[in-house]
Amino acid sequence: MAIEIRRALSRAELSSFIKFPYHLYKNHPYWVPPLLIEQKDLVDVKRNPFYKHSEAEFYLAYKDGQVVGRIAAILNHNHNKFHNENIGFFGFFDCVDDKDVAFKLFETVENWARRKGLDEIRGPVNPSTNDSCGILIDGFDKSPCIMMPYNYEYYPKLCESYGFEKARDLYSYYISQEMLTPKVMQRLEHGVELVLKRRNATIRPVDLKNFDEEVKKVKEIYNNAWSKNWGFVPLTDDEINHIAKGLKQIVIPEIALFAEVDGKPIGFSLSVPDINQALKGLNGRLLPFGIFKLMRNMKKITMIRVLIMGLIHEYRLSGIDAAFYYYTIKNGIAKGYSEAELGWVLEDNEPMKRVAENIGSVPYKKYRIYTKKLG
Structure with missing residues (x-):
């Protein structure tokens, strides 16, 4: 079936964006369902103070009428001003184990970044490095601590197959x-x-x-x-x-x-x-x-x-x-x-x-x- 990418704009679409991981990881032994109220806050562009200085668009991937992935395109103006860079970010990336779906999501962010005239995309950050960030690449047999991400083992392969390279690794002790x-x-x-x-x-x-x-x-x-x-x-x-x-x-x-x-x-x-x-x-x-x-x-x-x-x-x-x-x-x-x-x-x-x-x-x-x- 064809993969369709839609921007999440309505209340129902944003709800689907927030709740998709709860379906993707349902009954997973190590994933911990975060509080929904906190996840809503992270994407609330009207109330979360991050969006006073930055911007984001949220996207859903559909296949056969079902949500099969999500991603956010993020422009952190404070980051670019502080580091004298011209980059965008992706965040809130979650996806079924399907390279075509992942590539469509990444392509959506890349095209968005090109329209903005940006030089690079980096991530994931949710929505910034002051929040949870990174993709787990080692330690899948342990649950995440508070404010740390968790993902399936196929995520790194999806990113690297698309052409993403390592920017930095982060360690937990x-x-x-x-x-x-x-x-x-x-x-x-x-x-x-x-x-x-x-x-x-x-x-x-x-x-x-x-x-x-x-x-x-x-x-x-x-x-x-x-x-x-x-x-x-x-x-x-x-x-x-x-x-x-x-x-x-x-x-x-x-x-x-x-x-x-x-x-x-x-x-x-x-x-x-x-x-x-x-x-x-x-x-x-x-x-x-x-x-x-x-x-x-x-x-x-x-x-x-x-x-x-x-x-x-x-x-x-x-x-x-x-x-x-x-x-x-x-x-x-x-x-x-x-x-x-x-x-x-x-x-x-x-x-x-x-x-x-x-x-x-x-x-x-x-x-x-x-x-x-x-x-």
């Missing part, structure tokens, strides 16, 4: 309480004490009672600490407030940490419970009874994800990042968590990879962001 021997923890504690004393630095938990002020400090640190990272795009005030509002409900102060020198914030580390462990079986819905199951499941979470960790430029390579890891591990264990995912980490971020490996964590998942030049 794993560590468990069992992997942390007393000797490792003693060595880490001793090293952290020396570093903090030498730098006159302290580590403190986030103050939820002054949440708005804390968020302002996070923004200043974030837009400084990550500014030289590949793919980084500064967050606007609206964006960081939007993200903070969504995460506030699951923030645990003991694993959301500031580093300060003489009372001045110079670094931030945010770890959150892996709520994906609690979302299994809800099929993305909290109502009418999902909320009660979620509350029960939250008590069974064993994993945390180290979501972001960074220091302003003058304190990079100072060793304070090891202090973040130490207190996250120590406080996380005290709160009842027994394992953690650290990441993602760029493949060429050697300092962060070295710190992760020095505490005993191991790379256990790999994601890839693809690129294609438009000659």
Whole structure:
């Protein structure tokens, strides 16, 4: 049957766009259905602050009257301005195992990018590198952590067959309480004490009672600490407030940490419970009874994800990042968590990879962001 690509414009079409993965991965043992309300927010061009500075179009692929794929074409103006580039992105890519369908979707984004006069397409980003991004290429036998993607093993082949090449690989590291021997923890504690004393630095938990002020400090640190990272795009005030509002409900102060020198914030580390462990079986819905199951499941979470960790430029390579890891591990264990995912980490971020490996964590998942030049 012929493959038809339609732009998702109506409420019903956008609903099909959002819900397609729930059908594609139905009963999959490792895929975790994200909350539908959060997926709607990611494509809401009227309310999500990302679309105040950028634009996107959403497309569905049909075959024999059935939805068999989806993709978004994205123009992130803030990215292009910050990096002095002229590129577009694709995101929200999901597809049946059919090369013809995938090629039609990729071709749609490529043609859209050409009409915009762009030089390259890169992705997936959903809708930016500040959200989930990349295609899983290693680690298919494990469920994704919060705000990380999951896909079938045939996805990389579909991308590469079309002509996409690797732009960057992203790593996630794993560590468990069992992997942390007393000797490792003693060595880490001793090293952290020396570093903090030498730098006159302290580590403190986030103050939820002054949440708005804390968020302002996070923004200043974030837009400084990550500014030289590949793919980084500064967050606007609206964006960081939007993200903070969504995460506030699951923030645990003991694993959301500031580093300060003489009372001045110079670094931030945010770890959150892996709520994906609690979302299994809800099929993305909290109502009418999902909320009660979620509350029960939250008590069974064993994993945390180290979501972001960074220091302003003058304190990079100072060793304070090891202090973040130490207190996250120590406080996380005290709160009842027994394992953690650290990441993602760029493949060429050697300092962060070295710190992760020095505490005993191991790379256990790999994601890839693809690129294609438009000659």
